[in-house]
Amino acid sequence: MYYFASDIHLGAGDAATARAVERRFVAWLDDAARDAEAIFLVGDIFDFWFEYRRVVPKGFVRTLGKLAELTDRGVRVVFFTGNHDMWVGDYLARECGLEIHTSPEVMTLSGKKVFIAHGDNMKIDGQPMLKFLNRIFRSRTLRWLFSWGVHPDWALRFGHWWSGRSRKGHGEEAARGASLTEPYTGSSEPHTEPLVEYAREYSRTHAVDLFVFGHMHFPRDCREGRLHVVNLGCWAENPSYAVLDAAGELTLKMPGKTSV
Structure with a gap:
């Protein structure tokens, strides 16, 4: 079995909310590890993460300890960086x-x-400001300057402020999804449609059976003929994960519900 989760946003919100999300995530890791061939963490696991050469962000001790425990036991854990934790170094x-x-x-x-x-x-060609910000945040030069020129306390304060601003944008767009009790399985959903369209275009020239995305905070299981795209939800809003079984069937799950 292969497990997929994204957008945990550890550290987001007030202290009580952040702790509750972390406990839920650690419990999920324990459950998944029972039969997992691998666990895939598909970005934005942390609400903000930045490593200095000898400094890592405070907190997340339960998560970091659990991840180390699982890999020590031989469980493969694969981490894909997201826009909130792209500044990962070698610590993890x-x-x-x-x-x-x-x-x-x-x-x-x-x-x-x-x-x-x-x-x-x-699918951000029509969003020049977003493309510009992506270029800035992915710049190795600016990352080096940030590391050497900004004290960790100020860097993390700025990072959490910026991350909160970004999350609020997602929350407003995905407000309809906040009350979901099962994944969206309709043919069209505007918020996640850009990623589904990316998958449509990519599959025309590449042999791919399944697509797994995060980022949009909205759980969606889209099936169009041979195309199968799963979008994972945000754990603070729509906790969800996906499972790929031994037969090659990918299922998007939410607490107490599964997609059909």
């Missing part, structure tokens, strides 16, 4: 044993070719 790999990917990948799992990506920089 070296100390927690995670396999880090900073760009989309196609992997063969259960005999299926699975395209995995957070989805934050896809």
Whole structure:
């Protein structure tokens, strides 16, 4: 079994909310590890993450300890960076044993070719400001300047402020999804449609069986003929995860519900 989750946004919100989300996530990791061949964390696991050479963000001790425990036991944990945790260094790999990917990948799992990506920089050609910000935040030079020129306390304060601003934008757009008790399985959903369209275009020229995205905070299981796209929800709003079984069937799940 292969498990997928994204947009946990650890550290977001007030202290009580953040702690509750972390406990739920750690419990899920424990459950998934019972029969997991691999656990895929598809971006924005942290609401903000920035590593200095000798400093890592305060908090997340339960999550980091659990991830280290799982990889020590031989469970493969694969981490895809998102727009909130793109500034990962070597800490999660070296100390927690995670396999880090900073760009989309196609992997063969259960005999299926699975395209995995957070989805934050896809189908944004018509959004020049977003493209500009992506270029800034992914600049190695600016990352180096930020690391050497900004004290960690100020850097993390700025990072959490910016992350909160970004999350609020997602929350407003995905407000309709906040009351969902099961994944959306309709043929069209405007919020996640750009990623589905990306999958449609990509599958025309590449042999891919399944697509798994995060980022949009809205759980959706889209099936159009041979195209199958799963979009994972945000754990503070629409907790969800996906499971790929040994037969190659990908299922999007929410607490107490599964897609049909």
